[in-house]
Amino acid sequence: MLRNKLPKLLISLCISLLACEQAxxxxxxxxxxxxxxRMGVYKDFPPYSFVQEGKPAGVDVEIAQRVAEAFDLELQVHWITPDENLEDDLRNNVWKGHYLDKDQENPLAMKTLADVMLRVPYDKQYAYKQDSLGYLINEMVVMMAPYQQERWQVAYDSERLDAVRTVAVFQYEPIGVEVDSVPAFYFTSAMRGRMRDMTHHFPTPRDAFAAMQSGEVAAVMAMQSEIDWLLSEADDSQYRLAENGFPTMGKQTWDIGIAIRQTDRQLGYAVEAVLDKMIRSGEMAEIFARYGLRYTKPEFYQVAEEAAISE
Amino acid sequence: MKKFGRSTGFAVSTLVAAMSFAGMAQAGITDKDILADQMTTDDVVSNGLGPRGQRYSPLDKLNTETVKELRPVWSFSFGGEKQRGQESQPMVKDGVMYVTGSYSRVFAIDAKTGDELWEYNARLPDGIMPCCDVINRGVALYGDLVIFGTLDAKLVALNKDTGKVVWKKKVADYKEGYSLTAAPLVVKGKIITGVSGGEFGVVGKVEAYDAVTGDIVWTRPTVEGHMGYIWKDGKKVENGISGGKAGETWPGDLWKTGGAATWLGGTYDPETDLMFFGTGNPAPWNSHLRPGDNLFSSSRLAIDPDTGKIVWHFQTTPHDGWDFDGVNELISFDYEEGGKTVKAAATADRNGFFYVLNRENGDFIRGFPFVDKITWAEGLDDKGRPIFKEGGRPGNPADAKEGKKGESVVSAPSFLGGKNWMPMAYSQDTELFYVPSNEWAMDIWNEPVSYKKGAAYLGAGFTIRPMNEDYIGVLRAIDPKTGKEAWRYENYAPLWGGVLTTKGNLVFTGNPEGYLMAFDAKTGEMLYKFNTGSGIVGSPITWEDDGEQFVSVVSGWGGAVPLWGGEVAKRVKHLNQGGSVWTFKLPK
Incomplete structure (x- = not known):
């Protein structure tokens, strides 16, 4: 079943074959x-994009709405069912379409693709990643316009733990994580696996948080926005933000931006201008605040602000 | 019926007589028909030409003398644009062929003319992401029903004459990452199925359904710690925890999401009344996170068809770190040694070793490498457990330093295996196994820059490469008593199709280049080949009608090989997709 976790070099293979679909x-x-x-957002992925009271909601949906409004266009939400990794999501939703997206009655119909996909990490090293033959893995898309910085966060049950200053406490107290995620890797391998037996796996951070509320685990680790959202939904001071770091963990923060087809950079630049304005005006931070989330600007803005202060 | 396998001529001829009568009366397929499938030459009503899966036919009109005259009589196209990977084995009953195409399709075809009788196209949910591509490996037949598994993890039973749905049962939730791709097995009136699943934290299981009504009979999880259930008078009753209790061979709660998907289905031996199912790799794929044997991943399980209890298990790759799924078919066969009959079963594992087991109790009889190079183990100990080689295990992605690619480990066989899903065949005449295998290695390294669903992720990078300039695929004739290779045929592209052997001293298989090939079973000389127009990744069958012997094979390149790039992709990228059934016979 390793087909599920490999970089799909299929991409470079199909480029020539699919030139027609590109058109x-x-x-x-x-x-x-x-x-x-048509803006692509992940399905059932609070607080970024989900359905609330029958309507699309979440920070990414709100951002998509602002982009559509800026162009005076109607927003079509393109819900993305996540595949094994980002390469797959880009292929299925941005440049090629999914192989199951076929219309029996109308075989020439174009596949449903997002014009713009949100929540795509902005990382040059990733964007220029090559396969074993030296081909760019993601050459069919451009990843640009960072609009948020994301990181990992622990929330804990204050009736069980006084505080979480280091992760060492999870040698003794159970922590809930999402299956097949960095938190799962971290707690089952860091400190030579000493926290492994205390690591409880759940299908989603929501389930892990519910397990904390029911007393099964003493803490939960997920992305900062997910934790902020769960805490704000729970609205109970018993559950609090931890202040620990994650020693030995590789990537601790990463920027989030958009992806567009490499054939249409013009659309990318236009969306980038809208997002840039939202970040600079504080509108972006307001959207996050409305969902109870802390907002961190992408690295580019942080560096620019630091430079401005030091001048 | 337990006795049937032991008895000889009398029972067989009785059954053959019963069969031909049944044929005339157009009655439905019975357990007897399925058990006798290997001997009854006028039909193919089980996956593997008999529940043991030997893929041996007693037909000999086609033989080393006549096979060169083999001619195609018809070709049937699955049509549409859905052409990606045709791994099916056709079935034939009363002059009708039942075959599946990719994307959950079933076709009934007039076996004489190639005319379509009906077609069933499963309606798949929007936004479905099947874990394991869109292939399907074939139907099961029982009574008046044609039963198959869909990509959204349902069993569907169709009326064999109309193709209309009779019942439909959800085996697992596709949203949780489950799918069905294997041909179901029929044992004692029950449909037995496994599940396919990705790395989303699925747990493998084997389930039995009443073949007539579709009602569930029992379910058996394949990971230690999970409760099995049996239904008595419509009530779900606890039926014992697999492996006795949780946490024996897994750390923490990882057994809850332990993998071990049963994605290739199983075989059945009526003599011991046991079913043999293989299990996939443990989850998560990073072995450093789950010290322990991780039962029952990468194992063969012997299961009681009446109760769903695990009678014995044999783990080919304990604490798997190479993605060596243990799903490959376990084929029951008998051999003589020291004047005694040994009730054995054999399997050629993804990990590169060929195992001969005692099928009554799972004891290891012997094992040996069937590929030219194995880097991860020095050999097998006297219990059949691998002796791991120092430095042969891929590193821990958690050790990757930011921005740096981890050290690369070369490992052979590659994760696609010394042998993958494609079934081997056993000849009762030559007493050799014909094993479709591949010689390839992989480089594995830690990938520090990886993302999943908007989050940083720790991935492993892989590339597969051939070990030889002029071939990857090797069809091998292997003596299970000595481990010796009697002959080999080398193929440029990787072999990915099943094998058939016959009393006519022939071995049939297909290759990705598109050829249906026939070899002399004793010498390996290629006696016949015909290009079907697209790569063959299905399994050939043979049957007899009106005194003529037919051979059929599905053609349509795809499956897992073209999904993985690197050097191997260069050898297969020019191959065209397709989707058709070819049927051959000798001219009159």
Whole structure:
């Protein structure tokens, strides 16, 4: 079953074959003329994108709404069912489409793709990653326009733990994590596996948090926005933010941006301008605050602000 | 029926007589028909030409003398644009062929003319992400039903004459990452199925359903610590925890999401009344997170068909760190040694070793490498447990320093295995196993820059490469008593199709280049080949109608090989997809 976790070099293989499908992709002018923009967000992924009271909600959905409004277009939400990794999601939703997206009645119909995909990490090292033959793995897309910085966070039950200053406490107290995630890797391998037996696995951070509320685990680790959202939903001072670091963990923070097809950079630049304005005006931070989330600007803005202060 | 396997001529001829009568009356398929499948030459009603899966036919009209005259009589296209990987084995009953195509499709075809009788196209949910590609490996037949598993993890029973749905049962939730791709097994009126699943924290299981009604009979999880259930008078009753209790061979709560998917289905031996199912790799894939044997991952399980209890298990790769799924078929066979009959079963594992087991109790009889190079183990000990080689285990991705690619480990066989899913065949005449195998290695390294669903992730990077300039695939004739290779045929592209052997001293298989090939079973000389127009990754069958012997094989390149790039992709990227059944016979 390793097919599930490999970099899918299929991508480079299919480029020549799929040139024709590429031609169907909507370019900037097509999007503007069509009256709608299709924004890709992950399905059932609070607080970023989910359905609340029958309506699309979440910070990414709100951001998508602002982008559509800025162009005076109607927003079409393109829900993304996550595949094994980001390469797959980009292929299935941005440049090629999924192999199961076939219309029996109309075999020539174009596949449903997002014009813009949100919540795509902005990391040059990743963007220029090569396969074993030296081909760019993600050459069909451009990843740009960082709009948030994300990190890991622990929340704990204050009736069981006084505080969480280091992760050492999880040698003795159970912690809940999402299956097949960095928190799962971390707690089952860091400190030579001494926290392994205390690591409880759950399908989602929501389930892990519910297990904390029911007393099964003393803490939960997930992305900062997920933890902030769960704490704000729970609205109970018994559950608190931890202040620990994650020693020996590789990537501790990462920027989040958008992805567009490499054939349509013009659309990317236009969206980037909208997002940049939202970040600088504070509108972005407001959207996050509305969901009870702390907002961290991407590294580019942090560096620029530091430079401005030091001048 | 337990006695059937032991008895000889009399029972067989009785059954053959019963069969031909049944044929005339157009009655449905019975357990007897399935058990006798290997001897009854006018039909193919089980996956593997008999529940033991030997893929041996007693037909000999086609033989080393006549096979060169083999001609195609018809070719049937699955149509549409859904062409990706045709790994099915057709079935034939009363002049009708039942075969599946990729994307959860079933076709009924007039076996004489190639005319379509009906087609069933499963409606799959929107946004489905099947873990394991869109292939399907075939149907099961029982009574008036044609039963198969869908990509959204349902068993569907169709009326064999109309193709209309009779019952449909959800085996697992596709949203949790489950899928069905294997051909179901029929044992004593029950449909037995495993599950396919990705790395989302699924747990493998084997389940039995009443073949007529589709009602569940029992379920058996394949990871230690999970409760099995049996249904008595419609009530779900606890039926023992697999492995006795949780946490014996797993750390923490990882057994809850332990993997061990049973994605290739199983075989059945009527003599011992045991079913043999293989299990996939443990989850998570990073072995450093789960010290221990991780039962029952990468194992063969002997299961009681009546109760779903695990009678014995044999783990080929304890604490797997190479993705060596233990799903490959375990084929029951008998051999004579020192004047005694040994009730054995054999399997050629992904990990590169060929195992001969005592099928009554799972004891290890012998094992040996069947590929040219194995880097991860020095050999097997006297219990059949691998002796791990120092430095042969891929590193821990958690050790990757930010921004740096971890050290690369070269490992052979690659994760696609010395042999993958494609079934081997056993000849009762030559007493050799014909094993479709591949010679390839992989480089594995820790990938520090990786993302999943908006989050940083720790991945492993892999590339597969051939070990030889001029071939990857090797069809091997292997003597299970000595481990000796009687002959080999080398193929440029990797072999990914099943094998068939016959009393006519022939071995049939297909290759990705598109050829259906026939070899002399004793010498390995290639006696016949025909290009079907697309790669063959299905399993050939043979049967007899009106005194003529037919051979059929599905053609349509795809499956796992083209999904993985690197050097291997260069050898297969020019191959065209397809989707058709070819049927051959001798001219009159």
């Amino acid at each position: 169907f992709a909507r370019l900037y002018d097509d999007v503007m003329a069509s009256g709608y923009i």
